[in-house]
Amino acid sequence: MILREDIHIHTRLSSCGKPEGIAADYIRQARELNYRLIGFADHMWDSAVSGAPNWYVPQNLAHIFEIKKELAEADTAGIEIRVGCECEYDLGHRDIAVAEEAAAQLDFMLVPNSHTHITFHGGRDDRRVHAQFMLRAFHDIVNSKNAKYVTAIAHPFHAVACPYPQKELQDVITDKEYYDCYTAAAQAGIGIEFNPCCVGDIREMTDEAMQNGDFFRMFSIAKECGCRFTFGSDRHTAVNYTRYPKLEKFIDVLGLTENDFISIV
Ligand SMILES: [Zn+2]
Ligand SMILES: [Zn+2]
Numbered sequence: 001m002i003l004r005e006d007i008h009i010h011t012r013l014s015s016c017g018k019p020e021g022i023a024a025d026y027i028r029q030a031r032e033l034n035y036r037l038i039g040f041a042d043h044m045w046d047s048a049v050s051g052a053p054n055w056y057v058p059q060n061l062a063h064i065f066e067i068k069k070e071l072a073e074a075d076t077a078g079i080e081i082r083v084g085c086e087c088e089y090d091l092g093h094r095d096i097a098v099a100e101e102a103a104a105q106l107d108f109m110l111v112p113n114s115h116t117h118i119t120f121h122g123g124r125d126d127r128r129v130h131a132q133f134m135l136r137a138f139h140d141i142v143n144s145k146n147a148k149y150v151t152a153i154a155h156p157f158h159a160v161a162c163p164y165p166q167k168e169l170q171d172v173i174t175d176k177e178y179y180d181c182y183t184a185a186a187q188a189g190i191g192i193e194f195n196p197c198c199v200g201d202i203r204e205m206t207d208e209a210m211q212n213g214d215f216f217r218m219f220s221i222a223k224e225c226g227c228r229f230t231f232g233s234d235r236h237t238a239v240n241y242t243r244y245p246k247l248e249k250f251i252d253v254l255g256l257t258e259n260d261f262i263s264i265v
Contacts, residue, residue, distance in 0.1 A: 001251050003244070005263060006030065006153060007039030007108055008193065008232020009083065011023045013053060013064055014042040018237035020162050023067055025075040025238035027081065033243055037080035037265055040106035040233065041154075044085040048099035051092040054116060061085075063104045086154055091119050096150070097196055103149035109263050110193065110232065111156040113137035117161040127172045130159065134169075135177055142184045151262065152191035152230040156181075157218060158198060167214045177261050178218055182225035191230045191262045194220045199250045207253050219254055228262045 002037045023040065030038045040065040045056035071081060080234050081084040084106045090097040090178060090200050100250040103109060116124060134157050141150060159169055198215045210216060222229075229251075233239060 001232040001256065001258060002034070003035040003246055003248060004258070005034055005039070005231060005261075005265070006233045006236045007037070007082065007151070007230055007264060008041045008086065008110055008195065009038055010066055010086075010234070010236045011040055012040055013066060014236065015059060016236060016237075017042070020237040021235075022111065022238050023070045026235070027074055027076060027079060029179045029238065029241040030202055031043070031079045033241070035079065035207045037082065037263075039082040039084050039108055040109075041084050041086045043065070044098070045090075046087070046098040046102040047192060048102060049090060049093070049097045052092060056075060056088060058245050061105065069180045076232055081099065082107035085141065086110045086112065088115060089113060089119055089137045089141060091137070096141060096144045096146055097166075098146055098149070100146055102148075106149070108151040109149050110152050110154040111141050111150050113141060114155055114157055114158075114159045116159045120194065124159075124163065127164075131169050131172045134159065135173065135181065136242075139184065141188060142181075147188050147190065150188075150190045151264065152232075152261045153185065153220050154193050154232065155195040155238050156192055156198055158195065158215075170184065170214055170218065173218075175217070175221060178221040179225060180210050182222040185222070186226040190228045192219070193230050193232050194219075194247055194251060195232050195234050196244050196247050197234065199247050210250060210253050215216065216250075223256060223260070229237065229260055230262050
């Protein structure tokens with residue numbers, strides 16, 4: 001299956017973005033690669049929500065909306081452009097770090113349950129404690145008062161900068177725990193993101209090996225629960241922006257079709 005919409009792109013406005021994360025460069029290449037839509041999703045913590053970690057303080061709504069100045073001057077013919085964000089999960093309030101006034105201004109919103117390197121202090125070495133944090137974050141996001149603004153969970157259960165293999169985390173999460181999460185997400189109409197980080201090591205794997213690999217079980221359960229999906233490259237630079245044939249293969253092996261994907265056109 002060919003993925004048509006990439007709605008998880010960081011620009012240089014993200015503190016972790018590269019200087020080459022230039023909107024016009026992404027747009028030009030995305031058009032050549034036959035994407036019909038791309039969405040900019042810089043990191044955000046809404047200033048209206050207290051308790052932002054220092055790293056997030058400058059990355060508020062006004063900051064990420066600076067992209068609109070660049071977009072006003074860019075050649076956007078032949079491709080749809082959206083401005084959303086990757087909004088942080090707020091452990092202190094057990095909610096999404098956004099107030100409704102800001103959420104309502106975004107074209108879409110991604111929220112990760114797995115930025116554990118930022119939001120979860122202590123206990124990452126204990127796989128089960130680490131996994132439980134992400135399970136709790138997932139439910140907090142789905143149950144948020146602003147859940148209706150959430151387009152998708154970004155890179156679900158893929159703990160960023162995890163000090164050990166992701167599979168060790170996957171293995172301590174039960175099927176039932178995944179069913180509970182994904183049933184809740186499906187009922188809330190919240191999508192589940194496919195992100196290249198989920199298939200980082202499939203490379204030349206056979207279909208069979210892929211089905212035994214990291215994340216296949218999780219996405220199978222999400223599908224069974226009736227979830228719909230989004231795609232996000234999670235790129236931080238526009239240099240050599242590309243397609244992801246391995247991820248598209250992974251999605252084919254899962255048996256998903258274009259109808260399983262949320263379109264924000
Ligand atoms: Zn992320
Ligand atoms: Zn991201």
